[in-house]
Amino acid sequence: MNHLGFKIDKVKIASFDFTCCEGCQLQLANKESTLPAFLGLLDIRNFREISSERYDDYDIALIEGSITRSDEIERLKAIRAQAKVLVAFGSCACFGGVNSLKNKIPGEEAVRGVYGDKTVQTMPSTKISDIVPVDLMIPGCPVSKAEVERIIVGVVTRAPNNLPKYPVCVDCKQKLNTCLFDLGEVCLGPVTKAGCDAVCPTGKTVCLGCRGPADDMNFPSFIQIVKEKGLSLDEMHEKLAFYNGFADFLDHES
Amino acid sequence: MIYKVISKTEFRKFIDALVKHNTAYGPRAVDTGKDGKPIYQFMPVTSADEIDFDYTVTHSSAKHLFLPYRDELSRFRFNDEDWEQEVRYEAPPLILIGLRPCDINAINILDEVMLHGPYPSPYYLARRKNTFIIGMDHLPLPDCFCKSMNRHTVNHGFNLFCSDIGDKYYLSINSSKAYTFLKEFMLEEPSYEDNCLLIERRKTIKQSFTTNIEVTGLPVFLDIEFDSPIWQKWGDKCLSCGSCAMVCPTCYCYSVEERFDVDLKGSSRQNHLYSCNLIDFAQVAGGHNFRPRNGDRLKYRYYHHYRGFAANDNQQICVGCNRCGRACLADINPKDVINDLRLERESCMICVSPSPDRT
């Protein structure tokens, strides 16, 4: 394409998984209606969900998963050295994700619970920005394919697309959903970054904050609201800790 | 305007015929709240049985049927270095049943903004022209304050308006389209008794308001209170979540976004209903934010609703439906904010030294 007189090239992309379920990467192979067009934007260099070919020259690296082993740190640093744009892909990479639940219990206990007496090397689950600088974050559990498309198109057309800054409530109200607080539940929609199209509240499931905090969200007021409505603060804390996206706020609070 | 009465059973037949042959929206219970009361929304309906004619109030307004939350304004198609723009106004005919007087007044205010300004919007016009509005009166809820805003009655902006006078509706027919449809049904001329019942109904409605807000002189008042600490106080509660603006029948602020198609062969320009409470509403290129704090943005919303519009169009944009107050998790509502503002000033008045005695 030669829009505006400048040529738009495919981007050399690679995708890597660390400690995760690979569900976010699988999302990329979903949404068949736009899949051929989407793949048309990409020169896939390394992406085991899509192609068996492996090359080491890529510009964009998608990182799925959190870091839970020391060898992952070295691998991540090597990817960082090669990639021009490093993308934290999915909630695990962005915040530590569900994996971080194990950080709450002693490491040996976690290993014993899952692997029994087998020796397994592990460390607390860490988000990737604690280890290397991250250029872009695409949160979500799993990521939204529509949002990934938007962001990749932005990279390709040299017009970086930002995530929304506002909370999920905006999208939720636009779906004409009944507010889950009105049904007596604790929903993290008011403090969580929008962009998911409020899929969970639309399905009558509370938001668990997989996209992390909205910009400049009002945490003290949110706690106050949960209290005033007579809802469970423990439940709220449990939800806030689920994807580890609100770690900064929870640390601050205690 | 032509006045007729119709029995409720005949009215249902009329509505049934209309909704069977057209796209129609009416109030339906979508959930039951934790207080056990139904929660209503304007939803698509295909028969009169689906409509809750005696509903209380819908959670969201019907605004999005005129100003969709996300609307494609135009499409661009690229061909090498050139491109073509395609602008379409798609508005299939639509029937809207059960709007309250405040809702219809809200649409009249939107008409003012969208059609009577210097740049009339064809997108809005297309939808407005193709929408058939059937209004219905109701007894106010405890928190309705449309009477304070003088929006509890309406005399234009609808095709048909129904006042509940017992087992009949008193109809105000305001368009030939409505009359043409109604002719096929059993209408009666209003009797002396019907007229009395209508007046009685109106009186009951008027006397049933329990929430009142003093809005006299509010524009000037807001100017004086621009630096009042109460804005920070309410701002500290505000989640900046935009719920108030989404459910509001008159909030119309939007943002325009443009998106490439994934195949890069074209792009779509869309407007997206926004809210002045959202953090980046007043942010400019380069990052400067003119209203960085919650309190600033909350204040701005009140200014737009109670001051700005009054100054521009000689009317306040708020219709007093209190949907924002019900939707707000932090319990911010116009009554409390405005009363707080007044209280702040009045308590301050006490400190002012009394006028000198006349001698």
Place this chain on the structure above:
Amino acid sequence: MHDMRFTLPGQDLNREPFALKPPDFQKKCEVMITDRGYKCRLTNIVTISSQEKLFLLRIINPQERELFNFRPGQFLMLEVPGYGEAPISISSDNSNHEFIEICIRKAGHVTSAMFEAKQGAVVSIRGPFGTAFPMEAMEGSNVLLVAGGLGIAPVRAPLYWIGNHRDRYKNVYLLYGAKEPSQLLFSYQFEEWKKVSKVELMTIVENPDASWAGRTGMITELFNDFSFDAKKTFAIVCGPPVMFKFVCNYLDGKGIPMNRMFVSLERRMHCGMGKCCRCMVGSTFTCLDGPVFDYWSVMNLKEAI
């Protein structure tokens, strides 16, 4: 049995005459295709500093070219298909119908796309929008133009106007300040403004480099260099809000009435037509009631600066 009788007739606006005509943004009419602009070709792109480029736009359709008449101070909405729209002040000579000049700094999506665009690319514009500097009211008086940084872009339009009607104005001063000498834009036109337009040009920079031999400091320093009859002077002040606050307060002290000082406010408009409310300051739309305001009005606008 009732089938057709109860079907609402639809009205298709796409077939109305207005939908076929190009929009005239200066004329009030019943409906307008507010979303369609005038297609323009980028006939020339000049890099005028490390951060700014000057674009020459030519409206492709002659009929639309005729419709686009602006007054100094007005702005246009620049549409770069795929990237979006941005409000840009017009910095060209309004008597020149052939080309429109806009000066852009790379700041957001749209401007970044413009920086990538090549000569010959096709974009579109809507407008002109907003209020203008009251050039006629200034006739017979001195005109003091004060520009800071990129503020020179909107000031360039009244400068051209004055050049075209020089005999109608008394003394004309242009005070122009920038952070660094390399950021003084349009330096290639300085001589033309001085000699042809007979404008007294004074420049100043905050951070001089080795090559700089002129004045150093804040723009208000320049007021020490000359005197003017405040009672018979109009002022046009464009620049960052901090600057025009300082300058206007200074000029107020000098005795220029507040309603004779004009400033241009910056907001991120999304529509340019008084609907999206993004540019609202208090109850005022920057796009309809501005961007040009007299300083008295600005003083009365809460949060304006």
